[in-house]
Amino acid sequence: MENALQEIHRPPKGVFLSGLSAGLNLSFGALFMAMALTFSGGFQSKLVQQVVLGSVSSIAFLFVVIGQTELFTAHSTMAILPVLDDRASLTELGRVWSVTLTSNLVGCVMFAVLIATVGPSMGIIEATAFGELANALLPLPWWVILLSGVIAGWLMGLVTWLSASSRDTVGRILFVILGTAMIGFGPFHHSILGTTEVVTALFLNQGVTIGDFIYFIVWTVLGNIIGGSVFVGLLNYGHVALAGEEQDVDFEAVENES
Numbered sequence: 001m002e003n004a005l006q007e008i009h010r011p012p013k014g015v016f017l018s019g020l021s022a023g024l025n026l027s028f029g030a031l032f033m034a035m036a037l038t039f040s041g042g043f044q045s046k047l048v049q050q051v052v053l054g055s056v057s058s059i060a061f062l063f064v065v066i067g068q069t070e071l072f073t074a075h076s077t078m079a080i081l082p083v084l085d086d087r088a089s090l091t092e093l094g095r096v097w098s099v100t101l102t103s104n105l106v107g108c109v110m111f112a113v114l115i116a117t118v119g120p121s122m123g124i125i126e127a128t129a130f131g132e133l134a135n136a137l138l139p140l141p142w143w144v145i146l147l148s149g150v151i152a153g154w155l156m157g158l159v160t161w162l163s164a165s166s167r168d169t170v171g172r173i174l175f176v177i178l179g180t181a182m183i184g185f186g187p188f189h190h191s192i193l194g195t196t197e198v199v200t201a202l203f204l205n206q207g208v209t210i211g212d213f214i215y216f217i218v219w220t221v222l223g224n225i226i227g228g229s230v231f232v233g234l235l236n237y238g239h240v241a242l243a244g245e246e247q248d249v250d251f252e253a254v255e256n257e258s
Helices: 002-008 012-040 046-067 072-078 080-084 090-122 127-135 142-165 169-185 191-203 210-241 251-257
Strands: none
Touching: 002 072, 002 080, 002 090, 012 046, 012 090, 012 127, 012 191, 046 142, 046 169, 072 080, 072 090, 072 142, 072 191, 072 210, 080 090, 080 210, 090 191, 090 210, 127 191, 142 169, 142 210, 191 210
């Protein structure tokens, strides 16, 4: 709660710069996945491919979560807590969400320009690798993207919640890797990581249009918000708030009875 309140009352410029950093850093996940597809020359097993993609994408989530930069899908979970506790308003929540999302997306687009410019020239990625990544996210009905976004937001919310509860760095790293690797393994629709995949495919002329991106981002963001704020933030806050009063126990009496 204290961390969430601190972020809500943080100056917007600070939130924007931190969110920009998160968008840039998380985009490494898209680059790593495209590099894995390129260097493998084509996986013989779909299972092996998804395990590898999930594993390499989780490294970028480590950069963001352990680095404590502002990721939109983390805020959809944590920033709602002060609102539920009547310690912040919906206006304040909307402000931090909008600044974080905007800065994350700007960072993704900047990184996509870098990948599209440097990647093919260095031979570390093939344009078709990003076409394959984008194709796994785009040609789906809106309700599938929405529900997939709910799952991604749910997983990201759990990662954020468990990381905040962990008492040591090793535990946080483990939670981040396990939770976020499943997002790439799916692949489930994550608004920030997916933006870099889709926009880079757009820049590399892989049959992706601006309309495709808008379709993707609208339903994915909505799903991420529902997954993080409802299935993690609201439910976890509810079970804590309704846990009941602490009970005084006469341990001496209990010991005598036993």
